[in-house]
Amino acid sequence: xxxxxxxxxxxxxxQQRNRKRILEAALDVFSQHGYRGSTLDQIAEAAGLSKPxxxxxxxxxxxxxxxxxxxxxxxxxxxxxxxxxxxxxxxELLGYIRRKMxxxxxxxxxxxxxxxxxxxxxxxxGGNLETGLKPLFDEKCRxxxxxxxxxxxxxxxxxxxxxxxxxTTQHYADFEAQVRVLIPDxxxxxxxxxxxxxxxxxxxxxx
Amino acid sequence: xxxxxxxxxxxxxxQQRNRKRILEAALDVFSQHGYRGSTLDQIAEAAGLSKPxxxxxxxxxxxxxxxxxxxxxxxxxxxxxxxxxxxxxxxELLGYIRRKMxxxxxxxxxxxxxxxxxxxxxxxxGGNLETGLKPLFDEKCRxxxxxxxxxxxxxxxxxxxxxxxxxTTQHYADFEAQVRVLIPDxxxxxxxxxxxxxxxxxxxxxx
DNA sequence: TCGTGACTTTACCAAATGGTAAAAAAGAGA
DNA sequence: TCTCTTTTTTACCATTTGGTAAAGTCACGA
Numbered sequence: 001x002x003x004x005x006x007x008x009x010x011x012x013x014x015q016q017r018n019r020k021r022i023l024e025a026a027l028d029v030f031s032q033h034g035y036r037g038s039t040l041d042q043i044a045e046a047a048g049l050s051k052p053x054x055x056x057x058x059x060x061x062x063x064x065x066x067x068x069x070x071x072x073x074x075x076x077x078x079x080x081x082x083x084x085x086x087x088x089x090x091x092e093l094l095g096y097i098r099r100k101m102x103x104x105x106x107x108x109x110x111x112x113x114x115x116x117x118x119x120x121x122x123x124x125x126g127g128n129l130e131t132g133l134k135p136l137f138d139e140k141c142r143x144x145x146x147x148x149x150x151x152x153x154x155x156x157x158x159x160x161x162x163x164x165x166x167x168t169t170q171h172y173a174d175f176e177a178q179v180r181v182l183i184p185d186x187x188x189x190x191x192x193x194x195x196x197x198x199x200x201x202x203x204x205x206x207x
Numbered sequence: 208x209x210x211x212x213x214x215x216x217x218x219x220x221x222q223q224r225n226r227k228r229i230l231e232a233a234l235d236v237f238s239q240h241g242y243r244g245s246t247l248d249q250i251a252e253a254a255g256l257s258k259p260x261x262x263x264x265x266x267x268x269x270x271x272x273x274x275x276x277x278x279x280x281x282x283x284x285x286x287x288x289x290x291x292x293x294x295x296x297x298x299e300l301l302g303y304i305r306r307k308m309x310x311x312x313x314x315x316x317x318x319x320x321x322x323x324x325x326x327x328x329x330x331x332x333g334g335n336l337e338t339g340l341k342p343l344f345d346e347k348c349r350x351x352x353x354x355x356x357x358x359x360x361x362x363x364x365x366x367x368x369x370x371x372x373x374x375t376t377q378h379y380a381d382f383e384a385q386v387r388v389l390i391p392d393x394x395x396x397x398x399x400x401x402x403x404x405x406x407x408x409x410x411x412x413x414x
Numbered sequence: 415t416c417g418t419g420a421c422t423t424t425a426c427c428a429a430a431t432g433g434t435a436a437a438a439a440a441g442a443g444a
Numbered sequence: 445t446c447t448c449t450t451t452t453t454t455a456c457c458a459t460t461t462g463g464t465a466a467a468g469t470c471a472c473g474a
Contacts, residue, residue, distance in 0.1 A: 012421095014420080014471095015420090015421090032328065033327060034327060035244065036240065037241060037327070039460080039462085040463085041460090041461075049422090050424090051461095051462085052423070052424085053422055053423075060462075060463075115322070115326055115381075116241070116323075116326055116327075118381075118382050119241075119319050119326070120239060120240060120244070120323075121384045122385070133388070134389060137389050156403070159389065159399075160399055160400055161403070163378065163400075164378075164404070166378070167374045167378035167382075168371050168374045171370065171374035174322075174325075175326070175373075177325050177326075178329070179370065182344050182366065182370070183366055195364070196363070196364050196368070196371065199363075199411070200411050203361075203411050219451095246431060256452085257452070258433085259435095259452075262433065262434085263452075267432075268431095268432065268433095
């Protein structure tokens with residue numbers, strides 16, 4: 001029996017609450033230990049439910065993980081989608097960078113969940129990368145290329161620009177354990193990071 | 208019985224050969240599946256040895272992983288160590304970036320092993336981060352700060368500069384699965400990436 | 415308040431997995 | 445060749461882990 005009817009996902013209040021709990025707990029556990037490093041017992045304990053009870057709401061461990069990844073994908077793409085073709089190029093790109101930085105700071109678990117999955121070759125992402133990420137990536141690459149061609153930005157490879165924005169912003173969430181050792185003052189680290197990243201891309205992009 | 212006598216690690220030819228095989232196989236497996244995602248059976252199969260035979264050379268799964276991480280740390284620090292205080296600042300930094308990029312291209316498994324470990328909170332790195340990485344990081348931060356103070360580089364936060372160099376260069380190895388989807392032509396991707404990263408940091412650092 | 419379907423718990427299980435004991439085999443030196 | 449040490453294999457084992465069956469328990473509308 002499929003647990004996610006495509007037509008009507010009508011779920012009772014209890015179902016909504018418990019599914020939410022489970023996904024929240026699973027995000028915690030999966031992002032910290034990776035897929036295989038996490039156990040249903042850990043997730044169950046974190047969710048305050050019994051293991052069989054969890055399997056009443058999800059068909060298995062993998063389905064929980066896949067559900068998390070699918071939901072995450074939307075949230076992840078959103079800041080890029082917001083980049084407006086009609087705005088000022090530099091402003092739009094810096095806005096995107098700021099939103100990305102914000103996400104790293106506010107949702108490090110999501111970032112690490114994603115990173116874990118990609119590093120291991122994205123075995124559970126299905127076609128999400130091709131069907132979700134790629135089209136948007138290509139679209140925004142064309143947009144940036146147009147801006148460059150119009151002389152509104154310094155010449156830059158759009159694809160690698162986006163990739164380097166991802167790299168720098170996500171790094172602070174994904175490699176937090178390292179950053180914390182190297183820059184002990186966490187508060188200061190984030191503001192300085194914000195400053196640094198903005199300066200870097202401003203210098204790169206100013207026409 | 209400790210397997211690594213601190214005084215004399217005198218190992219027979221067979222020991223040397225088999226330990227090497229095991230570490231090579233383990234690097235393959237660990238970097239692809241993470242610590243808990245990897246099994247001794249997988250490592251044994253990849254090494255062409257039986258599981259108990261592997262446990263004849265290493266006291267357990269964790270010891271293999273820790274050994275890999277410790278070895279990796281040295282290789283990882285080397286490019287940064289090479290950055291010379293007496294050279295031209297911009298040349299030295301670009302040289303470092305080039306070496307880092309090279310390492311990502313040539314040793315993606317090592318990069319991913321490291322990334323996996325850090326993302327999960329570095330539970331098996333022991334004090335390697337504090338005792339190995341931190342001192343060198345601090346030393347090079349001071350060096351860069353001196354260069355900035357002498358007006359040889361544009362004003363930049365040394366710590367975040369180094370971190371952003373790591374982020375951009377390692378991203379191509381760690382997130383290879385994603386990059387391959389977005390930029391299908393792998394050959395072109397690397398040369399364009401090299402170009403992009405160099406341009407980016409040149410613009411950031413030129414005084 | 416009673417019955418029915420939604421939800422939970424208890425008691426399991428089979429497979430996988432890290433690891434061990436001890437016997438067998440293979441080397442190496444005399 | 446014979447002996448002693450190193451290396452490898454065979455046969456296990458205890459625990460963990462994802463998952464199931466089935467017997468409860470609960471909530472809510474009639």
